[in-house]
Amino acid sequence: MPSSPSDPDSPATDWHAQELLLMREVMKLVGRSLAPAFVLREMLHLMSELLGLNRGRMVLAGEAAPGEERTASVRHAYGLTAEEVQRGVFRWGEGITGRVLATGLPAIVQDVDAEPLFLFRTVPRDRLPPQTVAFIALPIEVNGATIGVLACHRIRSRQRHLNDDLAVLRILATLAGQLLRLEQLVAEQTRQLLARNAALARALDSASARYGLIGRSPALLQALGELERVSQSQATVLLLGESGTGVATGPARTVDW
Template identity: 90%
Template sequence: MFACAPANHPTPMPPPHRTDPDTPATDWHAQELLLMREVMKLVGRSLAPAFVLREMLHLMSELLGLNRGRMVLADEATPGTSGAERTASVRHAYGLTAEEAARGVFRWGEGITGRVLASGLPAIVQDVDAEPLFLFRTVARAQLPPQTVAFIALPIEVNGATVGVLACHRIRSRQRHLNDDLALLRILATLAGQLLQLEQLVAEERRQLAARNQALEHALDVGSARYGLIGRSPALLRALGELERVSQSQATVLLLGESGTGKELFARAVHLASGRRDQPFIKVNCSAIPDTLFESELFGYERGAFTGASTARAGWFEQANSGTIFLDEIGELPLAMQSKLLRTLQEGTLVRLGGTREIRVDVRLVAATNRDLAREVQAGGFRQDLYYRLNVIPIRLPSLRERREDVRALALHFVSRANQAHQRNVNLAPDALARLEAHDWPGNIRELGNLIERLVLLADHTLVTAAALERFMPTALDRAPPAPASAPIPPALPAAGGLVRDYLSATSHDAQTLQDALTRHQGNQSRAAQSLGLTLRQFGYRLRKAGLR
């Protein structure tokens, strides 16, 4: 303990107990017991330090005459702050105005309060008027009683470190021993430290619970996502709701939407939500099958049906029997095959290539396209009767621009998957996730997934900030303008006369024009063909003629 007294004067002793014959003596022991009992009631009623500490200062004044009590607590240190620059402020007070309490800010080592903060030792000032270190910062001397005023300050400790000061004014001529006040104040300072420590523990527990909840939410979005579809945006949930309502029926489902919106995952979700979930799920990309192989791939072939057919083979429809078949990019199906597909869908039978026997199949069809099949029908590129057969239950899949709430969950999922696949430990900072959410993503989920994989492989640091992310973000030169799913560029229509395409010679487009179309559409032959008013087969034929394959 260090004590401050008037310079060149011996430390005065507290006056002995004196009793005015006309005034009954104060039972200080009873007052102390009453104070402690009331404080404990407060603690039992609420563990919030702010409430208990304010009432504690009130009781100190009312019951013991320890006036203008205040709790000076350390301010949060900013990064780079030195020990000498640390400050503490009056947080709780009784008998101080709001203006007086606001002035109570002390640096470590400044004045009596600052010395208690720096040393961790109590301080007793017998006479504030005679102590040069006393600052009168909160209360001016003129606002204090004219008698000799003492000042008592005790450290408040948490885990062995001084975090604050319990201080008060005391009229020195009171009929009560100073040591009695010190003993009680030590108990109250210890209790204040325990309450503050408890507050820190509760705050830390809350932070841990918040982090755990965030991890659980992420796990729900990623690990337990319905049917592997990640996200909770209204647009996604609406599409999922439509999917689940029709999953138990046998009706054909047509998935519509831009390229990269996750049609295959939705098709698998239709299968998993149906009664066929334990049966085969066969996926077929119609744009990847050459025209000459469509029939044998979809419906199979018999032995000897063509050169090299040494054995019979079941097609995709037979392999999907009792299950689900997913025909992706069904708009690329040749017209000749469209009629055979329609027959299989209507009658539930098929005939293998080179065969004569009808084979019955029970298959649920899910089809997908990023093209406007209604306009394709008008242009003569798709059969009207097949379109009506497919368009029983159309479900539009939202683009990623309509699912900004899901970008964060998707990005974290792709980061986790890429880290596992490539043995990396890359993470995204909050500002990087915000930057990803702000992007328009014309390439949809596929573009986001590809960017994340590239980032995981090439990132210089394990924590990727928005600034570091910027060099991986696509620019206007990196991408061609997207072709909207709702309005693909149709082939030119005849001026009059219906559904027959204009005749175009095999030399209608030179090699440079074909190459430019491919470059504009990043090698996507379907879109390049559409932009030139050609079918995919016409475009492919011209590529071969030009020697560009």
């Protein structure tokens, strides 16, 4: 884990170097593991340690049954207590986070105390620094649809420009969306494989799977029928079949079942 600067707001801080270090460390994490739970939490950790973007959280949409109101909740966070994470649930359009979910547009609150839409739901005001605190929230998108929000606090009066934070957060939000999309694809592939295996298991157990052979080819079924008719006989028989049916054309043989 890279060490954070002793004074992140010092005029001597090389912010460009800090940004490059953050991106390099994040990509190392992606190279080590594609599991979003691990990568995204460490991403939020690096945002805080290297750039002073604190109490980062990723609010992601949950599954909603037909007729139920859609909500999103904090799934990954750094700098939040377990109680704060549990409180971080938002309806579409509710508060700043809900508005970003509903519109798909980023939101910048220069002063959380002066913004009537800011709810202080996840982190109460007395848990924040006494200085003027800003809040930044960006949409996380997958295939053009907003599925979540990347958000954090920062002290407004800092040496670092707000636009620089926005540029970095846009990149991280895009990367988060790609990781979550990859997780969806892997989950879908896994579901398909499990369903296919279950179908094959059912086929093996069904009456259509005769003698461990699966297939509905007329030629194969005809060959199996002929085998059944002669199975009780010790006579020498010759079975002829088309190429690909599994019944070879060859010398006569004795069938003894």
